[in-house]
Amino acid sequence: MAEPSEDWTGYDDDFLGIPVPLPTTLGDEEVVELAYPRFTVTLETARRFAVVTGVNVDGATLHDLERRGDWDLDPRVAASDQAGPAVYVDNDLDRGHLVRRRDPGWGTVAEAREATAATFFYTNAAPQAAGFNQSKELWLGLEDHVLAYADTTDQRVSVFTAPILAPDDPPYRGILIPRRFWKVAAWAPADGELAAAGFVLDQSELIDTASTRAISPLGGFRTFQVPVADIEQLAGVDLGPLVEADVLDTATARPAAWKPLSAPSEVVLG
Numbered sequence: 208m209a210e211p212s213e214d215w216t217g218y219d220d221d222f223l224g225i226p227v228p229l230p231t232t233l234g235d236e237e238v239v240e241l242a243y244p245r246f247t248v249t250l251e252t253a254r255r256f257a258v259v260t261g262v263n264v265d266g267a268t269l270h271d272l273e274r275r276g277d278w279d280l281d282p283r284v285a286a287s288d289q290a291g292p293a294v295y296v297d298n299d300l301d302r303g304h305l306v307r308r309r310d311p312g313w314g315t316v317a318e319a320r321e322a323t324a325a326t327f328f329y330t331n332a333a334p335q336a337a338g339f340n341q342s343k344e345l346w347l348g349l350e351d352h353v354l355a356y357a358d359t360t361d362q363r364v365s366v367f368t369a370p371i372l373a374p375d376d377p378p379y380r381g382i383l384i385p386r387r388f389w390k391v392a393a394w395a396p397a398d399g400e401l402a403a404a405g406f407v408l409d410q411s412e413l414i415d416t417a418s419t420r421a422i423s424p425l426g427g428f429r430t431f432q433v434p435v436a437d438i439e440q441l442a443g444v445d446l447g448p449l450v451e452a453d454v455l456d457t458a459t460a461r462p463a464a465w466k467p468l469s470a471p472s473e474v475v476l477g
Contacts, residue, residue, distance in 0.1 A: 209244075209276075209324040211283055217242030218261035218365070223395045227365055229261045230444045239284055241330055244322035245311035248330045252288040254372045255382055256333050259444055262306045266354035266362030270312050270319040276327035278302055289329045290382050300384075303335030305368045310350060333370045334384050336413035345468060346408045346430050349390060352471040353404065357394040367391045367449075371407075371442050386411040389438045391449050396477070403452040404476055405435040407465070431465040432474055 217240075220228050229247055232238055238258060241248045246262035280286050295302055304326055311322035335343075353364050370385030377384050388408040396402055409429040435453040439446045454477055468474060 209321055209327075211281065215242045215244050215325070217247035218245070219263050222263040222365055223363055223393065223401070225395050225399075225401045225448075227393055227401065227449070228447050230259045230367055230446050230449075232258050233439075233443045233445055239288070241281060241283060243306075243311070243325040243328075243331075244318070245313075246306045246322075246326075246331075248305070248328075250284060250288065250330050251372060252284075255288055255290040256372060256385065257305055257330060257369050258372060258442070259367060259369050260305045260331065261365060261367045262310045264310045264350060264354065264364045264366060265313040266358070266364065268313040269309065270316060271309075272312055272316075272319060272323055274308065275320070276308070276324045278327050278329060278332065281328040281330045284330065290332070290334075291329050294334060294380055294382055299337040300334040301337045302329075302332040303388075305331050305333060305370075305388075306366075307347065307350060310366060333388070334379075334382075335388075336410050343408075343430075345471065346388075346390075346406070348471065349406055349474070350392060352474060353392040353394060353476065356476045357396070363394065365393045367393075367446075369442065369444075387441075389442050391435055391438060391446060393449055393452065401448055401452040402454050402477065403435055403449040404454050404474065405433050405438045405449075406468075407431045407433050407438065407441075430468045432468055433465045437465075 218229050220226055237252050239250045248257045249259040251258040280289050280291055306326050308323050308326045312319035350366050354362050368390045371387040376386055390406045391403055393403040434455050436450050
């Protein structure tokens with residue numbers, strides 16, 4: 208496990224060459240901002256989960272490293288403010304990375320190893336239904352798809368991800384399990400204008416806290432491309448310039464018409 212370091216500078220607002228500040232919460236909940244190598248986690252201590260994460264991804268220098276890392280609590284935060292290992296024992300819940308393990312793994316090999324290891328703090332995790340299906344695989348690959356689309360520039364993307372911390376999320380072992388997650392990817396096309404795309408993953412049909420397994424065998428993951436403005440409202444975060452940079456036609460893309468996705472080719476990026 209990587210040990211927290213004062214040298215960890217976290218998310219870089221100017222990484223894309225256009226200022227894109229880390230989103231901030233619109234509520235008055237107590238939060239703690241934690242810097243890691245090339246990413247930042249804003250932890251909402253009452254819910255014990257991140258309300259915002261932001262990572263800078265340099266696709267041109269990404270390394271494909273073997274999976275290394277053991278999940279651990281971040282010593283900079285009280286254990287009672289983190290959803291730790293007890294949440295994931297004897298059930299079908301995965302420790303779902305918010306910032307993907309691979310995303311900060313760029314630069315030198317040593318830098319990449321340190322950054323990927325740092326993604327294994329519980330502050331960067333949230334419960335997700337176990338097992339892969341097509342929709343979950345799509346969710347995990349959205350960053351790669353955006354990077355491939357942006358390869359006419361320098362393949363730089365900033366990605367923001369977090370659970371939607373709704374007050375009516377189902378209770379389980381002293382926490383509330385998020386039913387939905389949001390993601391916004393931002394990049395700077397050759398024309399110099401900021402571009403962004405927003406997505407929501409819905410696992411509501413898979414969560415059954417009345418069951419001893421905590422996971423319902425029915426339903427599945429559903430992934431949608433949605434207006435960034437809708438994410439701002441649902442998640443209670445200020446997404447700043449990302450709302451105006453949305454590649455969707457927000458005049459016609461209403462919440463009732465969220466675009467369900469089954470393959471990367473269905474994503475609208477420009």
